Amino acid sequence: MKLFIAGLATGVILTFSGIAFLENTYPSIRGADGNIFSFASNLYKSERTAPKPSEYNRDTVTANVLRVVDGDTVDIEVYGERQRVRYIGVNTPERNEPCYEQATQANIDLVLGKTVRLVRDKSDTDRYGRLLRYLFVDEIFVNKVLVEQGHAEAVLYNPDEQYYNLFRDLEVAAKNARLGCHLYDIFEDGNPKR
Numbered sequence: 001m002k003l004f005i006a007g008l009a010t011g012v013i014l015t016f017s018g019i020a021f022l023e024n025t026y027p028s029i030r031g032a033d034g035n036i037f038s039f040a041s042n043l044y045k046s047e048r049t050a051p052k053p054s055e056y057n058r059d060t061v062t063a064n065v066l067r068v069v070d071g072d073t074v075d076i077e078v079y080g081e082r083q084r085v086r087y088i089g090v091n092t093p094e095r096n097e098p099c100y101e102q103a104t105q106a107n108i109d110l111v112l113g114k115t116v117r118l119v120r121d122k123s124d125t126d127r128y129g130r131l132l133r134y135l136f137v138d139e140i141f142v143n144k145v146l147v148e149q150g151h152a153e154a155v156l157y158n159p160d161e162q163y164y165n166l167f168r169d170l171e172v173a174a175k176n177a178r179l180g181c182h183l184y185d186i187f188e189d190g191n192p193k194r
């Protein structure tokens with residue numbers, strides 16, 4: 001009985017400290033009704049059951065970055081499976097474009113071999129089956145840093161718009177400072193499909 005109570009108390013403490021951490025890290029984590037408990041109970045439930053590939057659409061998972069494909073795409077391992085992840089809200093130059101190497105290297109420097117947190121917006125995958133996510137390495141918000149450095153442009157991928165205004169402002173700042181790929185004016189063609 002004592003053991004049971006001790007276990008229960010530990011669980012309650014961990015649950016509430018976990019919620020506090022998540023709220024602190026992701027102020028937008030509450031639902032439209034301001035209720036965090038539906039999220040917390042989903043998280044709890046998902047931690048308790050064996051994950052299946054179809055469950056990658058949970059709000060946040062931790063994964064290892066195996067390979068950097070280019071500036072805005074990586075291959076990760078999550079739950080023993082390899083998955084491709086496309087960063088949302090940003091776009092970096094393609095293989096045949098100026099600044100491709102620099103943008104890819106910037107991404108390598110940020111995430112390769114690191115453990116990352118994957119955070120979804122509204123969509124789970126794109127039409128190629130890639131996971132659509134924001135990436136964090138500790139407190140570093142990778143999507144945001146790529147735009148700040150001038151290695152990525154801000155792109156609105158509806159309905160995943162949570163950070164679009166922030167990214168757009170940071171892109172303007174990077175452009176004005178002629179940082180990264182802005183030296184090549186690569187993002188000035190109005191093409192959002194890069």
Ligand SMILES: [Ca+2]
Pocket residue numbers: 072091092093094194
């Ligand atoms: Ca791209």
